[in-house]
Amino acid sequence: MTEPTKTLCPYCGVGCGLDVLPPALPGKATNRDKQGNPIWQVRGDRNHPSSQGKVCVKGATVSEALDKDRLKYPMMRDSLNEPFQQVSWDEAFDRIVQQIQTVRVTQGPSGICMYGSGQFQTEDYYIAQKLLKGCLGTNNFDANSRLCMSSAVSGYIQSFGTDGPPCCYDDLEETDCAFLIGTNTAECHPIIFNRLRVYHKKNKSVKMIVVDPRCTQTAEAADLHLAIKPGTDIDLLNGIAHLLMRWGFFDSLFIDDCTKDFPEYAEVIRHYKPELVARKCGIRLDDLEKAARWWGESNRVLSLWSMGMNQSSEGTAKVRTLINLHLMTGNIGKPGAGPFSLTGQPNAMGGREAGGLAHILPGYRVVKNPQHRAEVEEFWGLEPGSISPNPGLTAWDMITGLEQNQVGLLWIAATNPAVSMPDLERTKAAYRKSPFTVYQDAYYPTETAAFAHVVLPAAQWGEKTGTMTNSERMVTLCPAFRSPLGEAKADWEIFAEVGRRLGFAEQFNFADSAAVRREFVQLTRNRPCDMTGITNETLSEFGPIQWPCSDSSKDEGVYNKRLYTNLRFNTPDGRAKFGAYHSKGLAEPPDPDYPFVLTTGRLYGQWHTQTRTGRIEKTVKMHPQPFIEIHPRDAAKLDINEGEIIEVRSRRGMGRFPAKITKGITPETVFVPMHWGSLWAELAEVNSLTHPESCPDSLQPELKACAVQLIPVKEIHQTDFESKNLINQKLFAIRE
Numbered sequence: 001m002t003e004p005t006k007t008l009c010p011y012c013g014v015g016c017g018l019d020v021l022p023p024a025l026p027g028k029a030t031n032r033d034k035q036g037n038p039i040w041q042v043r044g045d046r047n048h049p050s051s052q053g054k055v056c057v058k059g060a061t062v063s064e065a066l067d068k069d070r071l072k073y074p075m076m077r078d079s080l081n082e083p084f085q086q087v088s089w090d091e092a093f094d095r096i097v098q099q100i101q102t103v104r105v106t107q108g109p110s111g112i113c114m115y116g117s118g119q120f121q122t123e124d125y126y127i128a129q130k131l132l133k134g135c136l137g138t139n140n141f142d143a144n145s146r147l148c149m150s151s152a153v154s155g156y157i158q159s160f161g162t163d164g165p166p167c168c169y170d171d172l173e174e175t176d177c178a179f180l181i182g183t184n185t186a187e188c189h190p191i192i193f194n195r196l197r198v199y200h201k202k203n204k205s206v207k208m209i210v211v212d213p214r215c216t217q218t219a220e221a222a223d224l225h226l227a228i229k230p231g232t233d234i235d236l237l238n239g240i241a242h243l244l245m246r247w248g249f250f251d252s253l254f255i256d257d258c259t260k261d262f263p264e265y266a267e268v269i270r271h272y273k274p275e276l277v278a279r280k281c282g283i284r285l286d287d288l289e290k291a292a293r294w295w296g297e298s299n300r301v302l303s304l305w306s307m308g309m310n311q312s313s314e315g316t317a318k319v320r321t322l323i324n325l326h327l328m329t330g331n332i333g334k335p336g337a338g339p340f341s342l343t344g345q346p347n348a349m350g351g352r353e354a355g356g357l358a359h360i361l362p363g364y365r366v367v368k369n370p371q372h373r374a375e376v377e378e379f380w381g382l383e384p385g386s387i388s389p390n391p392g393l394t395a396w397d398m399i400t401g402l403e404q405n406q407v408g409l410l411w412i413a414a415t416n417p418a419v420s421m422p423d424l425e426r427t428k429a430a431y432r433k434s435p436f437t438v439y440q441d442a443y444y445p446t447e448t449a450a451f452a453h454v455v456l457p458a459a460q461w462g463e464k465t466g467t468m469t470n471s472e473r474m475v476t477l478c479p480a481f482r483s484p485l486g487e488a489k490a491d492w493e494i495f496a497e498v499g500r501r502l503g504f505a506e507q508f509n510f511a512d513s514a515a516v517r518r519e520f521v522q523l524t525r526n527r528p529c530d531m532t533g534i535t536n537e538t539l540s541e542f543g544p545i546q547w548p549c550s551d552s553s554k555d556e557g558v559y560n561k562r563l564y565t566n567l568r569f570n571t572p573d574g575r576a577k578f579g580a581y582h583s584k585g586l587a588e589p590p591d592p593d594y595p596f597v598l599t600t601g602r603l604y605g606q607w608h609t610q611t612r613t614g615r616i617e618k619t620v621k622m623h624p625q626p627f628i629e630i631h632p633r634d635a636a637k638l639d640i641n642e643g644e645i646i647e648v649r650s651r652r653g654m655g656r657f658p659a660k661i662t663k664g665i666t667p668e669t670v671f672v673p674m675h676w677g678s679l680w681a682e683l684a685e686v687n688s689l690t691h692p693e694s695c696p697d698s699l700q701p702e703l704k705a706c707a708v709q710l711i712p713v714k715e716i717h718q719t720d721f722e723s724k725n726l727i728n729q730k731l732f733a734i735r736e
Helices: 057-065 089-106 122-136 150-160 169-173 190-202 233-247 252-258 262-269 274-281 285-297 315-329 348-354 370-380 395-403 424-433 491-501 513-522 536-542 551-556 617-622 632-638 718-724 729-733
Strands: 005-008 017-021 041-044 112-116 141-143 177-181 207-211 224-226 301-305 338-341 409-413 437-441 454-457 466-469 474-478 596-601 628-630 645-649 654-661 669-673 706-713
Touching (some): 089 454, 089 491, 112 395, 122 466, 150 315, 177 285, 233 274, 233 285, 262 315, 474 536, 628 632, 628 645
Parallel strands (some): 112 141, 409 437, 596 669
Antiparallel strands (some): 645 706
16 A cells, blocks of 8 residues: 655645645556646545645645646746846856856846745745845845735734744634634635634634625635625724723733733823724624623633735734734633634744844844844855845835836746736736746746746746644644756755855755755744754654754643743733724725725735736636626616627726625625636736835735725626636647
8 A cells, every 4th residue: 555645735825735646556557647747646635734734626636736737847038028048057057157257246136026925835935035035135025925924924923022823723722712813714724714614603602703804715614704894804803802902801910911002002092982993993892892792701712814814004913903803812822822824825924933024033033133133144155244234125015126127136936926916907017017926836828927027937836845834833844745847956956056156065965955944943042933853853753843942842741732822922021012003094995986995805816916826727617707796776877788799997997807796795895816826817917907006014005995986897798708708718728
């Protein structure tokens, strides 16, 4: 009997364990797709502590895209108007190294930028930090986590002293009250939602509250759905706090002993009287009171949130205002309680651990801290002062940097920003101005490849060995179970080779990814995310391990699933901090010219920009085309019928979508999924409409809301739209 390879699903931050078996087992025929490619067999790993054998449709079908439309060899061109030509790796490396050296001389290190991804394994992230922030002296590394989780990072740091979700998935089955806000967990994190839902159904006393302008599958399972107007999250949370204070539902001992700055917070929430809050949020007063009472009467409250909170110009303020409710009621550091950020990407947590944003360094360090910089410089064998004290360019800063001719080299890896970035037409115009763009991915074509001068074939899931960390801080080893396709290389190997060719052979002398991890975890020693006990060897022996786990605790068999169980936090005085924020609302509120709020999100069967799921027949059939959700009242005003095309316009761009009329969305709010780029559909890039206004602390753009106008396009019906829709047509035309 062939033993399965145990690995991790490469989609969302749940981090489900998978068993992978070869396409042909002894005595059985080879399983193949319609193109004749062998399909590896995938099932849930029953022994994985996070997912317990469960898997969603994306994880179950992931292997079906392994051989489709792969980038197999490096290609180059001198200008975007020319076709790509296949080249050797030596030619590609020489070109990249030459351009890096030129930019270092002509513009300095600040002219070099890299934009990475939560699809990276931790080893990829780490080597990229060592190359850019250490050896090249620029902090211009950012990742798509900036669009995803940076507000959660900022909120945790400001409230608790450091990043790191304090909860674990077992809390889903130990809570008295689950408070879900800004998350469609049922579709975006389905396996952990299933755990919560089963527990909720079995325990009638357990309450589930869902806050969302849409009546999603998540909201349908709730005891209470608060369909607030977009941009009123802080009003709601402060209104709940007002009632908790009024009714005496606060833990004065915990507040006095374990927190600071409560008086400033108490002064703010005094202004959020329930009648005013209910009116502003567009909800019933008795529902607001019910939510507050359920929170106050519960001994263990677990809050869950994701993009609906983070992707906001008030992202950090929203996160901290939610954390305030936990601090106010002592709901942290115990089973079934705490503020739990659900990460979007499979290794967004690993990226945070390895320093994978423009303002941080490995081991939960920050670039502004002189001691942190000195520790990393010494460890990397670099001269003092090698690491810049200034935070680097964020994802959007790179766009403005290109506009202002401040970027001489842009390196994009494992992500597709020509679909996912805000204000997409402006983004594309900036990419066209780039003097030199390297694009590194497993698939070709993608929308971003059109803006590259060099494309590099990257090994993907199943073709390289490394580690990933999920939302509950669980680290899983992901071994390669097949050889890379064509000439593809692991991302970290590509970065390391460029480092060696730049003259840093000593810094990049790694035999394999296990050696990379052994080095990386030393930078976590005695840090809040201590992982010195989590190497490839220990993961192979014991299976997935949650941090913190030092080498000494590993030997002693001591693990702690939750952070802050001693009620001491990672601040100088050990106290958590309340954050006092008034609501400011949307960065771009509706007005008479643009009277609707557009919000965006994911669908169950698709993943981000469809680079992988768009090549899988089953997931494409689940969601064959984009759409726009609109309330019946709004549809009647505009004389729109089901399936008719609506042209959506913002101050930045436009798109066309067939109407899906539903009572499951708040009036004057519309919803469009974010998956479709120009490769998959015509005029369906929702981020052509969104704006780049961002949270001042996390610098995360407000991708969740912008003001739009709706114009019925009567001469085009859904059937015509479908015939013009390019879904799969371009894809299948280029199939080998």
